[in-house]
Amino acid sequence: MAELKNCPKCNAIFNYNGLRDVxxxxxxxxxxxxEVVYRFLRQRENRAASIDRITEVTGASAGLLHKWVRKRRLHPAQFPGLGYPCDNCGTLIIQGKICKSxxxxxxxxxxxxxxxxxxREAVANSNKKTYLSSRDK
Structure with a gap:
């Protein structure tokens, strides 16, 4: 069932159905x-471009590029300069939510x-009793 939400970009009200977040x-x-980013990346000399370079040339934000990689619209196998940040440390990764480290x-x-x-369970379950001597006190 759809619900009303405000668009995080323009603050307009829209019916949120779970598919699009804007x-x-x-x-x-x-x-x-x-389309602009994809056309840029499809050029042979730009396939290994970094996220900073793509952002600089196309005007797409790094967050938007991360979103597209996360949703598998852009594949790091084809474009090795792409990835998205680990949820824990921020290292660029290409799958999952957190990096290997x-x-x-x-x-x-x-x-x-x-x-x-x-x-603790082994100590609690042991039948041996511990006695303290006058030296242990």
């Missing part, structure tokens, strides 16, 4: 800009947490 007028402008850090933290839980 009003029809801004969507048309984005599509026209996409952040994924590894999260995985290591989870492994340490699980090891701590297992250790």
């Amino acid at each position: 009003c029809p007028k801004c969507h048309k402008e984005e599509e026209d800009l996409f 952040c994924t590894d850090n999260i995985r290591n933290d989870l492994d340490k947490h699980e090891a701590n839980i297992e250790f």
Whole structure:
């Protein structure tokens, strides 16, 4: 079911149906800009252009380029200078939400947490009683 939203670009009210995050007028402008960017990238000498270079030449914002890569409208396999920022650290990536480094850090933290839980359970379940001597106090 559609709901009324304000366009984040022009603040116009539009029916949001979950497919487009901007009003029809801004969507048309984005599509026209996409065509300009795509024509620029299709030229052999521009295929490896960086996001900064594409922004400079076409006028498309970096955020819009990131959005198109995220939605797979522009493919980093064809245009190696493209990507979008990792949700955690901001490193340019070409798939997923977080980069490999952040994924590894999260995985290591989870492994340490699980090891701590297992250790606490092992200590709690052990039948050995600990006695303190007068030297331990």
